[in-house]
Amino acid sequence: MKKQSIYQKYVKRCLDLIVALPAGILLVPVYIVLAVLVRVKLGTPVIFKQERPGYKEKLFVLYKFRTMTDQKDEHGNLLSDEERLTKFGKMLRSTSLDELPELINIIKGEMSFVGPRPLLVRYLPLYNEEQHRRHNVRPGLTGLAGVKGRNNQTWESKFKWDKKYVDHCSFILDLKIVIETFRVVFKREGIAQEGQATMEEFKGNE
Template sequence: MGRGVNCVLAFAALAAMALPMALIGLLVLLFLGRPVLFRQARAGLGGRPFDLVKFRTMHDACDASGQALPDHARTPAMGRLLRRSRLDELPELWNILRGDMALVGPRPLLPDTIAALGTAGLLRSSVRPGITGLAQVSGNTLLAIEEKLALDLHYVREWSVALDLWIMVQTPLMMIRGERIDSGLLEKAHAGGHRRQR
């Protein structure tokens, strides 16, 4: 989908979700404290860094030596709920309006992670990162890193408006029924990658 369509849809979503986002922000403030929003540099189109904005899902608990506890120990039930429901990603609609992201695309990774991927990272960064993507509706957390990358590159190679619309339809269905690995699509993604390497 074009940039204009992404902006219109993101603006409409922000208007519709303004009250729920305000409520989520209040709950984050009460249960996790400040800052309400989590910001982190991620790689965008062409590998250019931008500040990703999400609702905070972890607190700042440290051990006796002052080191931060592992992520799972710092993520309370509310944070896990926000992540599982993807509600923590609603502020990324602002990133779409700013031109950093799109509704659909590979999830934005850290700049160092993209750089370490080499040519695969360059190909992956040839499109704007998205709030949802092919890997997210095809298994997401159930997938290995290599499988996610294969699906991301398959999305870049096979991009079409129809594919974007299919992913947008599958996203709420995945949130309702839970994550499931799409073995057929994963095989197709791996096969497409092997053909390109020949």
Template sequence: MYRFFFKRMVDVLVSLCLLLLLLPFFLIIVVWIPIATGEPPFFFQVRPGKNGRLFKLVKFKSMNEKKDAEGKLLPDDQRFTRTGIFLRKTSLDEIPQLLNVLKGDMSLVGPRPLLVEYLPLYNSTQSKRHEVLPGITGWAQVNGRNTIGWEQKFEYDVWYAEHVSFALDVKIIFRTLARVFKREGINASATVTMEKFTGTKKPQ
């Protein structure tokens, strides 16, 4: 019952409350990013959601668009702005995703929405992570985030998809808040990014 009805109600109510609570920060960041970096305040990217349905994810922009001599974007760690690093460390860059939750594209808790190009690379088990809405935070995020490999991350995602419950969501939210305030685990380094997923390694 929670999975199919009450979870959505909780998402909407909590997201509305958080947006109202964080509105001053939201407005300040919207104004500050263009002033400090010369970049637009928002980052948009198409990501796959539940059942692989595509949606446009929104976050506060933390990287610039600098390119090399060949016109290719520089590596992520070379494009982070000072403002972006601060937003990442404090997780304030995630605030706009509350709008994705209100729209029904995301949930507060669920597997993180990854790149569209990964969809054909998942095996049949890993694909189960798309049986639920993606989340702002999730079981993998409170169990290592970028410090664990793709295989382990997907195991956590699939386990969550198979064990969704109110108690589990509350546990994940509180563990997320604890790590944000302590700046450990999920955001210990604002510029740590995962290498791209290239498919599950097959046994030799």
């Protein structure tokens, strides 16, 4: 395993706190408005919680605003993600407003502003050795794979960018990713693959 730089080990975490703490306070009015809208349009709970693997694959609870309804079919089974994702939910995702509660994860040290996106726990047994390396850094609110196509790319491509980030993590790279993130979100690029709520499920390596 590559030894962490001083930036990765100390500076990056300090910068996360310096930005996340005041941002969390300043965004309180936005949280309140979004919470009310989510409650009215999508129901409760307002916050979606799900375990995700973080640094060194340690599990943590990820926080997001919910973007889907609890619609079920005649047999009581939940409809597909695509069917439960409303127009309002799509707006939250396309603008990344649903991700705002992850500031809590950043403050707690479970995430960073920049890093590979935290994926589903059930994918862990499916990764090969190189793909497991994405967990050698904290997961991020945004990342290199995110600005290189978000969800409109193959899993192979996503893991390639994650690996590159792990190998080349630096302040300059993080700054470039943050700046590029604003452009991608503003243009609403790569929100989802065609026919998917986000992107197709990862089924492992053939």
